Amino acid sequence: MVRAGLTTDRVTLAGAELADEVGLDHVTMSAVARRLGVRDASLYAHVRGLEDLRGRIALLAADEKTIRIAEATAGRAGKDALTAFANAWRAYAHAHPGRYSATQLTARPDPGPAGRAPGPLRAVDLTSSMLRAYALDEPDLTDAARLVRSTLHGFVSLEAAGGFAHPRPAEDSWTRCLDALHAVLERWPAPRETALS
Template identity: 75%
Template sequence: MVRAGLTAERVTVAGAELADEVGFEQVTMSQVARRLGVKDASLYTHVRNLADLRGRIALLAADEKTIRIAEATVGLAGKDALVAFATAWREYAHRHPGRYTATQTPIDIDPELAAHAPGPRRAVELTYGMLRGYGLAEPDLTDAVRLLRSTFHGFVALEAMGGFAHQRAPQRSWVRTLDALHTLLEHWPPLEDGESA
């Protein structure tokens, strides 16, 4: 019998909490069932399989991360928006390492679930909106989005694995990185001759 109150949302949250503790790739259905105090079979009433659960965790995390970024950047523009955006991204990665990994891992997510999850779509809108404040238009917008994502993710991933062994504090490098990104965004190089939007 399914434990009273067990829902797909509760299973997903339990999986997300577990991901933060043991790592996203280490989450299993059995571990989630133990965490909830139910038999493994009880979970399958609410999620189809491990791949479905991982997709739900990724969507949950994308929603959470996007909400934090939106709250941090509301009413800001230019460098203030960039710094708030990046800081919210990094703080989420620090506080929720397993969930953060889920947002950066290619996962085959149920299209119907994805269609009702605002996080990924809102994240794109927030990023493009912030960059339009720098006067960028396509294809420069897409290039700048890829630059920011690569920089933010690269920094937090290296930081998480202890990749910054130099005595200089990573926070100081982070601040300088954002200074450099702001300068670059303000002085974005023009397209090569012959390349069109």
């Protein structure tokens, strides 16, 4: 029997909150059930299991992160948009470390309403929009988007893991990284010529 008031969204949010508190790797069905004050078995009417729950947390986080980035970048272009995009990304990672970790998962819920969540696709659109001012065509646009994602994810992941022990403040390095990204995007290298045999 489904407990009154318990929904897939409530179970997912409880898992997301727990992930932020204790880390995504420590989210279990039992821990989520305890948080909600229900038996473990009650959760299975709403999610298929732990992998499904983590996939739903990932989709929730992707939606939340893209909303923040969209709000931050609205009406901006060029370096201003890049900086707003990056700062919103980093702020989300700081505020929601467990949810942010979930965005890197490859597992997703089965197709259906949850499988069609707009977050991941909107993230691609937002990145392309932010890069529009740099006048990049394919395949350079894809390569630039991968560079931006790798830089931002790498920085916030190392920062979260305590990887910046040097006395120089991480904030100063972050600002310089964004300056460097902007410079690279403005002077994107021409494609390498394929050697003729």
